[in-house]
Amino acid sequence: MNKQTQDKPAPYWNPLIAGILLGIVLLSTFVVTGHGLGATGFTTRLTAWFGMHLLPVATNANEYLGGMVEEGKPLDAWITWQVVGVAFGALVSAFLAGRIAIKLDGKKFLGGSKRPVTALFGGILAGFGARIAAGCTSGLGLSGAAVLSLAGFTFLGTFFAVGLVASRFMKEEK
Amino acid sequence: MGAILSGLLLGGAFGFVLERAGFGNPNKLTGQFRLTDWSVFKVMFTAIVFAAVGLLILEQLGIVDSGSLFIPPSFLGAAALGGALVGAGFAIGGYCPGTSVVGLMSGRMDAGIFLIGLLIGTIMFAGIYPSIESLTTLGEIANADSLPELLSVSSLSIDVAMVIAAVGVFALGSWMEKKSRGPVSSQEI
Numbered sequence: 385m386n387k388q389t390q391d392k393p394a395p396y397w398n399p400l401i402a403g404i405l406l407g408i409v410l411l412s413t414f415v416v417t418g419h420g421l422g423a424t425g426f427t428t429r430l431t432a433w434f435g436m437h438l439l440p441v442a443t444n445a446n447e448y449l450g451g452m453v454e455e456g457k458p459l460d461a462w463i464t465w466q467v468v469g470v471a472f473g474a475l476v477s478a479f480l481a482g483r484i485a486i487k488l489d490g491k492k493f494l495g496g497s498k499r500p501v502t503a504l505f506g507g508i509l510a511g512f513g514a515r516i517a518a519g520c521t522s523g524l525g526l527s528g529a530a531v532l533s534l535a536g537f538t539f540l541g542t543f544f545a546v547g548l549v550a551s552r553f554m555k556e557e558k
Numbered sequence: 559m560g561a562i563l564s565g566l567l568l569g570g571a572f573g574f575v576l577e578r579a580g581f582g583n584p585n586k587l588t589g590q591f592r593l594t595d596w597s598v599f600k601v602m603f604t605a606i607v608f609a610a611v612g613l614l615i616l617e618q619l620g621i622v623d624s625g626s627l628f629i630p631p632s633f634l635g636a637a638a639l640g641g642a643l644v645g646a647g648f649a650i651g652g653y654c655p656g657t658s659v660v661g662l663m664s665g666r667m668d669a670g671i672f673l674i675g676l677l678i679g680t681i682m683f684a685g686i687y688p689s690i691e692s693l694t695t696l697g698e699i700a701n702a703d704s705l706p707e708l709l710s711v712s713s714l715s716i717d718v719a720m721v722i723a724a725v726g727v728f729a730l731g732s733w734m735e736k737k738s739r740g741p742v743s744s745q746e747i
Contacts, residue, residue, distance in 0.1 A: 392745055393744040395743060396578065396586070396597075396741075397578045397580075399600035399604070400604060400728075402579035402597075402601045402604075403579075403600060403604020404608055406572070406575045406576075406579070406601060406602075407606070407609045408608065409568060409572050409575060410605055410608075410609040411608065411613065411616075412568060412571075414622065415616065415622060416568065417564065418626050418627055419627070420628070421568070421569075421572050422656075423654075423655040423656035423659065424676070424680075427655060427677060427680060428680050430677065431677050431684070435681075435684075446687070447688055465561065465565025465569065466569035467569060467659060468565070468566060468569065469566040469567065469568065469570035469572065469573060470572050470660065472569075472570050473569065473570035473572060473573030473574035473575075473576075473577070474574065474577040474659065474660040475663040475664075476570075476574060477575075477577035478582065478660075478663060478664035478665075481577070481744070483577070483582075483664050486665040487665060487667065488668050489585070489666045489667075490584035490585060490666075490668050493585055493592070493652075494584060494650070494651070494668075499668055500671050502652070503671040503672045504675040504678075505651065505675065506646075506647040506648065506649075506652060506672055507647065507651050507653075507658070507672035507673060507674065507675020507676045507678070508647070508676075508678050508682070509643050509646050509650065509675075509679065510643065510647030510648065510654060510675070510679065511647075511679020511682075512643055512679035512680070512682055513640045513642065513643025513644040513647060514679075515680060515683040515684075516636055516639050516643065516690075517641060518633075518636070518694060519630065519637075519640070520644055520654055521644060521654035521657075522654070522655070525602070526605065526606060528629075529606045529610075530605075530606050531610070531613065531628070531704065532706055532713060533630050533632075533703055533705075534632045534634060534703060534704060534705060535633065535637040535703075536630060537705065538634045538641065539637040540641065541638070541641065542642040543641040543648070545645070546643075546646050547590075547591045547646065548649075550591070550650055551591035554588075
């Protein structure tokens with residue numbers, strides 16, 4: 385590693401290269417597991433896990449989360465290991481590229497000093513929406529489109545259309 | 559391969575590639591919606607086309623059984639509504655669920671806040687689930703789960719159309735990137 389790469393972050397990969405490598409990972413996942421990659425399968429189970437420990441009666445009685453805590457192990461699923469892997473892989477990549485920096489990012493385009501509010505509100509919308517669709521950008525958009533599913537293409541269509549419109553309302557800080 | 563090992567390895571590769579592509583960076587991710595940085599479209603289209611063509615080849619070779627692949631059911635109203643909310647959440651919050659994990663691991667506090675929001679959104683959904691359960695099965699197309707089934711065409715013809723669309727996305731995206739401030743680099747604050 386030369387001096388320059390230690391001083392400033394390494395450049396991001398060319399999108400074509402990154403896309404092909406992501407395609408290889410996605411294809412391998414289908415070959416090994418029969419399904420694609422995901423994310424909110426885990427956050428839903430994590431929500432059930434918190435519920436089981438903090439509000440056990442209400443969580444057990446809940447129609448949506450109750451089934452996941454029946455056996456007492458809501459996190460016992462492939463998607464949990466996959467998301468733990470995502471976190472670890474991202475950490476290794478960011479570390480090797482010199483891109484780890486503790487900061488509140490995105491202020492310039494996403495709300496300025498109100499950035500914590502936009503991050504929280506955006507997360508709530510995405511978390512709620514992913515449960516209606518039973519999937520997120522990875523699970524339904526990326527993986528669903530790779531198997532040519534109508535649900536995957538539909539998800540991507542409204543995802544990008546509404547994202548484009550919503551983005552017009554975010555004021556850029558000069 | 560054991561489930562734990564395959565999850566960790568495939569997930570690890572997923573996270574590594576997302577971070578390398580710059581998808582832990584909310585400025586880069588939302589640049590797609592400002593049409594100044596087309597990396598999200600380029601990477602996603604390439605990966606989808608690569609995996610779709612790859613699956614077709616592996617099916618022909620008898621390595622993958624198409625009947626054993628998970629195809630999400632055609633609740634298109636639910637997919638459209640959920641896609642709209644995740645898209646709005648992405649544009650406002652700066653991440654989608656998977657990329658927020660990548661953002662957090664590179665030290666971004668806003669990504670951690672987004673993740674907390676995800677959990678709150680899930681709790682809100684679960685809390686009112688009985689009254690909105692019908693939304694999750696909205697707009698069912700009963701006779702087809704995939705585009706080739708719906709149109710009665712081969713998977714190959716859809717794959718060819720997607721390759722052409724992907725080339726178009728690269729051409730359009732690169733042209734619009736040149737006309738605007740262009741892709742967000744790793745060295746911008």
